[in-house]
Amino acid sequence: MPADARPERIVVVGAGLAGLRGAEAIRAAGFRGSLTIVGNEPHRPYDRPPLSKHVLTGQVAADASQLPSSLGDDVTWRLSIGAETLDREARRLRLSNGETLPYDRLLIATGTRARPWIHADEAKLRNVFSIRSRDDAASLRATLAAKPKRVLVIGAGFIGCEVAAVCRELDLPVCLIDSSPSPLARALGHTIGAYIGEIHRGRGVDLRMGSEVAHLEHADGRATGARLKDGEVLSADVVVVALGAVRNTEWMTGSGLSADSGGVDCDDHGHVLDESGQPDRSIAAAGDVARFPHPLYGGRRVALEHWGHAVAQAEHAGRLLVGEDLPVPYAALPNFWSIQGDMVVKSAGLTDGADAVAIVQGDPADRRFVALYGRAGRCIAAVAVDSARWLPAYADKVASGAPFPPIDTATDRPLREPEIRDPGFA
Amino acid sequence: MADATLLKQVKDFANRANPYPIYARLRQNPVSLQDDGSPDGTWVAASHGAISSLLGDPRVSSQTLPPADRPRTGNPITDFLIKPIKDRITDHHRPFIFRDPPDHDALRAAVMNQFTRERVQGMRERSDRLVAELLDAKRDARRFDAVDDLAYPLPVTVICELFGVPREDEPQFHDWATQLATALEPDSLTDDDTRAKNSRTFDTIAEYMGSLIKDKRRHPKDDMLSGLANEATPTGVKMGDYDLIATSILMLVAGHETTVNLITNGLLTLLRHPDELEKLRADPARAPRVIEELLRYEPPVQFRTRTTLSPIDIAGVTIPEGADLVLLLAAGNRDANAFDDPERFDPDRKGTRHLGFGGSLHYCVGAPLARFEAEAALTALARRLKNPRLVEDPPPYRPGAALRGPEHLLVAIDGMA
Incomplete structure (x- = not known):
């Protein structure tokens, strides 16, 4: 059927926050045809932010973060199944169990996964964790509750900082390692990262900035510590790998879509682009995996790993697929939060x-x-x-792109001209 | 050209019973410069959007009080030695409603730290009992003054018990609180007579609080003043005596002057909307909705004042630096851009973001107390008043335009259940 005809079958690939909110938007926009949600985890969509915070402290159970939903029974859930390949010519999705799933419209919301530890054999050690799924968080919680002697967190991005802060809340000795000069340096720059590092240090986190782990030491299938590149060995009985995320785009290989490890490209409306830069109007993308031109940033394509963004963009993409006429390109201001202790x-x-x-x-x-x-x-x-x-x-x-530096006086800032500094991005 | 006399009309006592038509005219310009007799005029924000934005704007300061200036006595030692010191102390230790971060944040955090779950829950249960006692006392009456018989004594008792002010001392607070609450009325700040009275009252109440605090240090009890006087917050903040005195005065005045209006405006509004009173009687679980809608429809605090630290571009105008600013919360609460059919009292409306408790960092500290006190009072009134009728509509109002509410609210009843 042509892209402008009324769709009868819509498939959502990805059963996370963006997939769920996208599916809800599709129903809310009046679509009454068949709606299928494919997800490679066994669970219905759940909220991930608590996984690196209150789930680890034990204040919230790992299985308590199920997302509320307005979806009714008229949705087919295909869980524990991943997408394998995409045939845009035939409008068919091949699933990991060998089935094929035809679609008239497709919402891509496959998100990201945790970037694995650089040495695959060490990543399999029983006490080496990463945090992406509910099950990851549940097993790390159980391990932290058993009062380990020292936790090693590799990677001082947002997740690494959150985990380190949780360890201090649980009164566990914790060491945070990153090759950057300060925590969050890639996201916020060294100048602000250094202040945040001081706060963590003040709370008892052993900060090892400018350090790199060469190998994990191990015995009997368990990590016993880490050997740094400078030769120092840090002992630890729990290792958390927090090296950021990798976008789940491999399944789009061969589909002709413009996708790589940085995400799948979209136009300013949210339709995905093929390799020649033409939009495929039967497919939209949303959430962590979607790389879209942001009007605030000169049309540069960005993929955002932000909760609120996933919700807003998925709602936009859902309505777009149903054929709603959406006047403005999606342009919400990116925002983000992180609770660190x-x-x-x-x-x-x-x-x-x-x-x-x-x-x-x-x-x-x-x-x-x-x-x-x-x-x-x-x-x-x-x-x-x-x-x-x-x-x-x-x-x-x-x-509004206001002039920088601002010349305002604020309530707890009597200085009229703030000190302008180099943000310290590497 | 917009009418620049509207703020004057808001302050005019003749319009106290129904200022809302004036607010509607003010709202035609989200932010306007009003001529209220002050040399540079006063800027008024009347739309929901402008008020919300200014409440959270770091360029907007709450330090609106002019420097303390106690009246001279003619005694040179008092006037030239003691007065300057006292004035300086007052200026440096204002209640935190009139202060900015970071001091505001530390003082507020210390108070919030004392609002423990147990304490709030305890006062909630106490409120229900107090309401029952107060209404039982009027069991045989055929006429009932909602202010004197319930809406005033309830919050006053709650705040005094919470702070550990002895009950026998409470009556003197009545006049003190009424006097000090005028500090929230813009014109009082420029009126020498009112300012002189306020500073005398402040000194009297400060002396009382000072000795009460000493007593709480010697004999700590399980009340907020004992907690504030003896405990540090988790971040290690412990108030000095002057801040403690100013903070407890603020809490006690706020406890005397605001919830009374929420309860009275609440009963008045319900009596004007008998179907809603009936619905609340039939289903007391509606109370939270009714109260949130009351906070939108007839908020006890109609507006708050601020001053600007930098020029602010907003809604097509530029408020200059150092300007006096009125945030007309009650007007924002009836903005059609924020609420459907805003002039209608409708507890069933969805997603209200009223400004009844203000917003951002000065959001009402006592909001949970106000909510459960109003809930206790209004559900009991709905249940127990037999065939209630307004004796006078509109009722006589208290003088304040900012803290607005009836002086008395006489209700004829066929009895009390």
């Missing part, structure tokens, strides 16, 4: 390409502040550490 880091906008940063409110010495990032004289991102209430005001500056 009792510290809350929230951000609005993207720091990529920032050439300057300024503390515009609060004081890192008080462990509460707002940092504003600028590029070429415009505000491009704001990061609030334990100051979330102020973020909307700065998000407005980012959304």
Whole structure:
């Protein structure tokens, strides 16, 4: 059938947050045909943010984060099954159990998986964990509850910092290792990352920045520690690998779509693009896997691993597939939060390409502040550490591309001109 | 050109019973400069969007009080030695409703730390018993004043017990609180007579609180003042005496001057919408919806004042630096851009984001108390008042335009169940 005819069969690949919200939007937009959701985990969609926080402290059970849903019984769930290949010519999806699934419209929401440890044999050790799924979090929780003597967290991105903070909340000795000069340096730059590192250090995290793990030491199928590249050996009885995420796009190989390990490319409406850059109007993508041109960032294609973004983009993509006429390209301001112990880091906008940063409110010495990032004289991102209430005001500056540096006086910032610093991106 | 006298009309006592038509006219310009007699005028934000944005804007300060300036006494030692010190202390230790971060945050956190689950739950149960006692006392009456007989004594007793103010001392708080609450009325800040009275009242109440705090240090009890006087917060903050005095005065005044209006405005609104009163009687579980809608429809705090630290571009105008700003919460609550059919009292409306408790970092600390006190009072009134009728509509109002509510609310009844 042509792309503009009314669809009868819609398939959603990916049963995470974006897949669920996309499916709900498809139903909410009035689609009454057959709707199938394919997911490679055995569970109905659940919320992932608690997995690296309250699930690990034991305040929330791993299986308690099921997402509420407005979907009724008129949805076919194909769980524990992955997508293998995509035949866009025939509009068929081949599944990992050999079945084929025809579609009129397809929503791609396959998200990401945890980037595995560099040595596959060491990744299989019983006490080496990564956190992506509910089952990962449940087994790490059980291990942490048994009071290990020392936890080693490899990778000081958001997940690594959250896990390290959880360990301190549980009063467990923890060592956080990263080759960057400070935690979150890739996301926030070294200048702000250093402040966040100080907060973690103050809470008792053993920070090993600028260090790289060469190998995990092991005996009897269990890691006993890590050998650093400089030869030092750190003992540990739990290792958490938090090296970021890899996008699940392998199954699109051979489909002719423009997809690689960085995501699948979309146009500004959310339709996926083929290798010649033409949109396929029967397919949309949403969530972590979708790389789309963001109007706020000069049309540069970005793939965002943000919760709120997954919801908003999936709703947009769902309505798009049903044929709703959506006037504006999807353009919500990216935002993100991370709870690290009792510290809350929230951000609005993207720091990529920032050439300057300024503390515009609060004081890192008080462990509460707002940092504003600028590029070429415009505000491009704001990061609030334990100051979330102020973020909307700065998000407005980012959304409107207000001049940087700002010349405002704020309530707890009597200085009229903030100090402009190099954000410290490598 | 928009009418610049609207803020004057809001303050005019003649419009106290129904300021909403004036708010609607103010809302035609989300932010406007009003001529209220002050040299530079006062900027008024009246739309939901503008108010929400300004409540969370770091360029907007709550430090609106002019420097303390106690009246001279004629005694040179008092006037030239003691007065400047006292004025300076007052300026540096304002209640946190008039302060900005970071001091505001530390003081507020210390208070929040005392609002323990047990304490709040305990007062919730106590409220239900208090309401029952207060209504039992009027069991045989055929006329009932919702203010004197319930809406005033309930929150006052709750806040005094919570803070550990001895019951026998409570009556003196009545006049003190009424006087100090004028600090939230913009014109009082420029009126020398009111300012003189306020500073005298503040000194009197501060003296009382100072000795009460000493007593709480010597004989700590399980109340908030004992907790604030003796315990540090988890982040190690412990209030000094001057901040403790200012903070407890703030809590006690707020406890005296706000919830009373929520309960009274609540009963008044329900009596004007008898079907809603009947629905609440039939289903007390509706109370939380009714109360949230009341906070939107007739909020006890109609507006708050602020000042700007930097010029602010908003809604097509630029508020200059150092401007006086009124955030007209009650007008934002009836903004059609935020609420469908905003002039209708409708507890069943969905997704309300009313401004009845303000917003952002100065969001009402006592909101949970106000909610359960209003719930206790309104559900009991709906259940127990037999055939209630308004004796006077509109009822007589108290003077305040910011803290707005009836002075008395006389209700004729056929009895009390």
